[in-house]
Amino acid sequence: MSQHHRVIIIGSGPAGLTAAIYTARANLAPFVIEGEPSSTSDQPGGQLMLTTEVENFPGFPEGIMGPELMMRFRDQAAKFGATFLTAKATKVEFGEKPLRVHVRDEVFTADSVIVSTGAQSLMLGLHDEERLIGHGLSTCATCDGFFFRGKEIAVVGGGDSAIEEASFLTKFASKVTLIHRRDSFRASKIMQDRALNNPKIEVRWNTAVSEIIGDDQLQGVKLLDTVTGAQSTLDIAGLFIAIGHRPNTDVFKGILDMEDSGYLITRPDSTYTNIPGVFACGDVKDHTYRQAITAAGSGCMAAIDAERWLEQQH
Numbered sequence: 001m002s003q004h005h006r007v008i009i010i011g012s013g014p015a016g017l018t019a020a021i022y023t024a025r026a027n028l029a030p031f032v033i034e035g036e037p038s039s040t041s042d043q044p045g046g047q048l049m050l051t052t053e054v055e056n057f058p059g060f061p062e063g064i065m066g067p068e069l070m071m072r073f074r075d076q077a078a079k080f081g082a083t084f085l086t087a088k089a090t091k092v093e094f095g096e097k098p099l100r101v102h103v104r105d106e107v108f109t110a111d112s113v114i115v116s117t118g119a120q121s122l123m124l125g126l127h128d129e130e131r132l133i134g135h136g137l138s139t140c141a142t143c144d145g146f147f148f149r150g151k152e153i154a155v156v157g158g159g160d161s162a163i164e165e166a167s168f169l170t171k172f173a174s175k176v177t178l179i180h181r182r183d184s185f186r187a188s189k190i191m192q193d194r195a196l197n198n199p200k201i202e203v204r205w206n207t208a209v210s211e212i213i214g215d216d217q218l219q220g221v222k223l224l225d226t227v228t229g230a231q232s233t234l235d236i237a238g239l240f241i242a243i244g245h246r247p248n249t250d251v252f253k254g255i256l257d258m259e260d261s262g263y264l265i266t267r268p269d270s271t272y273t274n275i276p277g278v279f280a281c282g283d284v285k286d287h288t289y290r291q292a293i294t295a296a297g298s299g300c301m302a303a304i305d306a307e308r309w310l311e312q313q314h
């Protein structure tokens with residue numbers, strides 16, 4: 001396996017693979033360090049590997065399963081000459097050229113690097129949680145709300161995301177129970193008012209989800225009153241976990257500029273990071289939209305930025 005590349009892409013969700021398609025078609029022979037199979041974090045294919053049907057990706061009016069969509073992205077990149085390593089980048093050195101990316105004790109060098117390591121939804125850590133993702137349990141209201149038309153569902157969390165998702169889900173669900181572990185929301189006042197004034201939302205304060213019920217499909221949850229210790233059961237068709245996200249940026253700490261929350265910072269309207277030749281795209285730098293299509297769009301931007309930057313170096 002060649003150790004030097006014009007472009008190394010770290011991460012292989014919609015952003016990384018779109019960057020791979022574009023840089024491959026620009027004859028840059030991208031080398032994609034695609035991540036390691038794992039059920040929760042930066043696995044090859046990204047977060048869509050954890051979903052079932054995707055109905056909002058343009059071009060698929062009949063819908064497509066998340067893993068199949070990502071396989072098609074990957075096949076398209078490979079067809080134009082992208083190569084892949086199924087592993088995680090364990091260390092990067094961006095202080096001098098060539099840029100260096102370590103995968104355990106192997107070192108790969110590159111003229112440019114595109115970072116697309118994505119983000120992961122924080123989970124409750126309950127038994128069965130991962131198994132039921134895509135089977136009644138979701139971390140994305142925009143993606144999956146439509147599947148719960150006329151059904152009773154619940155959202156966990158007390159921040160802006162939880163309230164925004166609960167409000168959005170009332171467009172589809174007959175009732176949304178908002179489950180929050182404390183007696184006040186963390187969310188902004190205006191968002192709180194929106195939820196509290198929505199007749200379809202019922203808030204369960206001081207409540208934690210202690211168990212998820214369902215074999216192949218989620219059927220309900222067991223709840224625990226965090227003050228009294230009382231237990232109850234809630235029958236629901238869907239549970240949305242909205243307790244925050246975490247970008248996969250540990251390996252870039254102290255090297256790439258990032259917000260306190262760990263999201264990478266890029267120059268406005270571009271994918272340039274603080275290091276010349278290093279670009280960032282997708283959810284690793286986007287805590288606002290977090291959609292496959294927006295990630296793919298920014299992957300395209302990163303590829304074009306990298307291609308133009310490489311041209312300028314000669």
Ligand code: NAP
Nearest residue numbers: 124157158159160161162164181182185186242243244245
């Ligand atoms: P967040 O602000 O960190 O809120 C996470 C919520 O989940 C908190 O209420 C927290 O409870 C709860 N939580 C955390 N871990 C939990 C656990 N293990 N079990 C049960 N509950 C748990 O995250 P976010 O809502 O995703 O927002 C992230 C950032 O994006 C914020 O800055 C937010 O303002 C911003 N955002 C803005 C908008 C908007 O303006 N439209 C929309 C979405 C997000 P505690 O309160 O008890 O800690």
